Amino acid sequence: MNIIPAIDIIEGQNVRLTQGDYGKKTAMKRTPEEAIAFYSSFEQVARIHIVDLMGALKQGAQETTVIQKLKEKTDLPLQIGGGLRETETIEQYDAIGIDYFILGTRAIMDLDWLETVVSRFPGRIFVGVDARENDIYVNGWTENSGITIDDYLKKIELLDIAGIIYTDINKDGMNQGPNFENTQRINGLTRHAVIASGGVRSKDDLDRLETMGITQAIVGKASHSDEFWRDIR
Template sequence: MNIIPAIDIIDGQNVRLTQGDYDKKTSMKRTPEEAIAFYSSFEQVSRIHIVDLMGALKQNAQESTVIQELKTRTALPLQIGGGLRNTETLEKYDAIGIDYFILGTRAITELEWLGSVVAKYPGRIFVGVDARENDIYINGWTENSGITIDDYIRQIEDLDIAGIIYTDINKDGMNQGPNFDNTKRISELTRHPVIASGGVRNKTDLDQLESMGITQAIVGKASHNDDFWRDIR
């Protein structure tokens, strides 16, 4: 199992939201700089997931300076999401050495644009499928896109993406475990790697995902808990 710990940023601070609610923000004990150094010490960590939360809400990148600094502090690949709505932003992140881009809202609603950036950055784009039940949500999880997971996956099957990051919004930050059933179902719908996200609590959850054929998982709130890492070791 490849563990991908998450660093979510607002105003340069390391925070977590509950179910994507910006009014339910909790500050984490480590700064983004401290967190990236800590996560980089574990051999089970394959890359680090960084989200510009205000970028997602305001529809343009807000934390590029912080992210550039974080890139200098680890040898691990970084995957960046939040506010990546145009090719210029991707070019800017590419120029500072960011390895992977996570595209959400515009990648969901504008497939022609998604196809164009995938052609420019083949194998480096993850599509973020953030959902309640089978409905994909956009704009920082605040708006129902009107597009279902099943319909969307069919339309992106032939694109050369790095994978699909599936987040069950209702599980995110709730310490209840991921949506195992839907994660498995989605993985059976596509040839693309599916990365589990939202609700992962402990090694038991990771083992269950692995038994279903899921080999990558983003760990958010639990990754800030030292007990989680003691179990991993």
């Protein structure tokens, strides 16, 4: 299992939201710089997941300066999400050495643009599929896109993407475990790598995902717990 710890940023601070609710913000004990140094010390960490939360809400990158500094502090690959609505923003991140780009809202709503970006950055685009039940949500998880997971996966099956990050919004930050059933179902619907996200609490959760054929998982709130990492060691 490849662990992908998350650093969510608002105004340069390392925070966590509950179920994507910007009114339920909790500051984490480590700064983004401290967190990236800590995560980089574990051999099980494949790469680090960084989200510009206000970028997602305001529909444009807000934390590029902070993210550039974080890139300079680790040799691990970084995957960046939040506010990547324009090709120019992706090119800006590419110029500072960012390895992977997570596209959400526009990738869901504008397939022609997604195809163009994927052809420009083959194998480096993760599509973020953030859902309640089978409905994909967009714009910082605030709006129902009107598109179901099943229909969307059919449309992107032939694209040369890095993978699909599936987040059950209702599980995110709740410390109740991921949506194992839907994660497994989605994994059976696509040839793309499925990265589990939302609700991962422990090594037991990671082990259960692995039995389903999931080999990558983003760990958010739990990754800030020393207890989680003691079990990993």
